[in-house]
Amino acid sequence: MSRNNFIVAAVVLAIVAASAGAWLAARLGAPEMPVHARMLNTPRPVPDLPGLDHHGEPLRIQDLEGRWTIAFFGFTHCPDICPATLQVLAGARRLLDDLPAEDRPEVLMISVDPQRDVPERLAEYVPFFHPEFRGLTVADAHLPELTRSFGAAYAYSPAGDDSYTVDHTASVFVVDRQARVAAVFPTPHTAEGIAEDMRRILKLEASR
Amino acid sequence: MRLTVLLLATLLWGCAPDAPETSVPGDLPPEATAAAYAGSPVISDPWVRRVPPAARMTAGYLSISNPGTEPLVIVGVESPAFGSVELHGTIMTDGVASMREQEAVTVEPGDTVRFEPGGLHLMLMQPTDGVPTSGAVPMTLLLENGERIEFAAPVGSPER
Numbered sequence: 278m279s280r281n282n283f284i285v286a287a288v289v290l291a292i293v294a295a296s297a298g299a300w301l302a303a304r305l306g307a308p309e310m311p312v313h314a315r316m317l318n319t320p321r322p323v324p325d326l327p328g329l330d331h332h333g334e335p336l337r338i339q340d341l342e343g344r345w346t347i348a349f350f351g352f353t354h355c356p357d358i359c360p361a362t363l364q365v366l367a368g369a370r371r372l373l374d375d376l377p378a379e380d381r382p383e384v385l386m387i388s389v390d391p392q393r394d395v396p397e398r399l400a401e402y403v404p405f406f407h408p409e410f411r412g413l414t415v416a417d418a419h420l421p422e423l424t425r426s427f428g429a430a431y432a433y434s435p436a437g438d439d440s441y442t443v444d445h446t447a448s449v450f451v452v453d454r455q456a457r458v459a460a461v462f463p464t465p466h467t468a469e470g471i472a473e474d475m476r477r478i479l480k481l482e483a484s485r
Numbered sequence: 486m487r488l489t490v491l492l493l494a495t496l497l498w499g500c501a502p503d504a505p506e507t508s509v510p511g512d513l514p515p516e517a518t519a520a521a522y523a524g525s526p527v528i529s530d531p532w533v534r535r536v537p538p539a540a541r542m543t544a545g546y547l548s549i550s551n552p553g554t555e556p557l558v559i560v561g562v563e564s565p566a567f568g569s570v571e572l573h574g575t576i577m578t579d580g581v582a583s584m585r586e587q588e589a590v591t592v593e594p595g596d597t598v599r600f601e602p603g604g605l606h607l608m609l610m611q612p613t614d615g616v617p618t619s620g621a622v623p624m625t626l627l628l629e630n631g632e633r634i635e636f637a638a639p640v641g642s643p644e645r
Binding site: 353354355356357358360361364398401402405406430431432434436442444445446447448463464465 | 534536537538539540541542543544573575577580581582583584585586602603606608609642
């Protein structure tokens with residue numbers, strides 16, 4: 278074999294090997310980026326603020342460290358977006374039932390209406406959609422700081438005979454095991470989309 | 486109902502596109518043809534969101550088609566199951582959802598308006614006997630021309 282032929286053979290072999298490697302990596306489930314969620318380049322820590330869960334027990338986002346959490350902002354006097362989101366998240370959570378307990382995400386509805394959403398009201402509302410879902414309410418004074426850390430917004434608007442409604446960010450947030458906002462699902466949401474991306478996020482974590 | 490309109494349209498198209506309105510094929514239910522010819526609105530896929538029994542309110546959804554020649558203006562909704570019903574629209578601005586009452590909803594001739602999650606919805610408030618968690622909710626659409634359209638919306642949760 279001439280030297281030229283040898284070089285050509287070596288190059289061809291290298292290309293074949295690289296392609297096979299890439300194909301194999303894809304087949305073996307090499308981590309992919311989420312498709313629906315936007316990953317934050319720098320995860321944002323959530324401030325350590327006191328709150329109450331729907332049982333009236335103290336709950337801080339930091340208490341959820343060690344688990345992935347899917348969090349969103351809502352309120353119980355919300356007929357359209359909030360129950361629809363809870364329904365979608367219940368579907369997503371069920372699609373993730375096969376994951377080991379430590380990888381199954383917590384789902385948390387953070388109320389943007391602390392005046393009306395006392396723990397008892399959250400208890401009547403949130404677990405209806407899934408028995409493991411949790412509600413969180415924080416004092417009015419802490420809500421601006423908490424929502425800001427997520428990059429979320431809310432505002433009160435007068436509304437008919439129900440006195441007021443709450444405009445709020447409808448995105449769904451992913452909080453990592455270090456209590457940092459790591460990803461955002463913009464609207465619209467589907468159970469399949471959220472479940473698939475949560476698996477991708479878990480694989481990315483495992484590959485690090 | 487949507488099927489009836491489609492069927493009617495197909496038959497008319499197939500038989501005689503230019504036929505006068507009286508030459509209706511005889512095998513269609515008379516009330517359906519009469520309604521379509523009067524240009525009456527057609528309601529399809531109505532439903533009411535299943536929410537926790539303790540919830541103070543829920544939302545209703547439907548599609549409404551206007552086969553007539555005049556705009557159809559919905560000015561209100563009534564239901565014996567709720568003390569107050571409003572037409573609402575959820576508007577998404579920079580990811581922020583806000584809900585606003587609509588004075589009226591207009592369906593242009595030949596158009597269909599969909600009330601659906603994240604958009605237009607019937608805001609059902611002050612349940613008379615708790616929010617309905619099963620069965621179907623009787624409702625009446627009130628039109629600007631004084632017409633009333635009754636329908637029943639089953640309770641469900643389609644995202645599941």
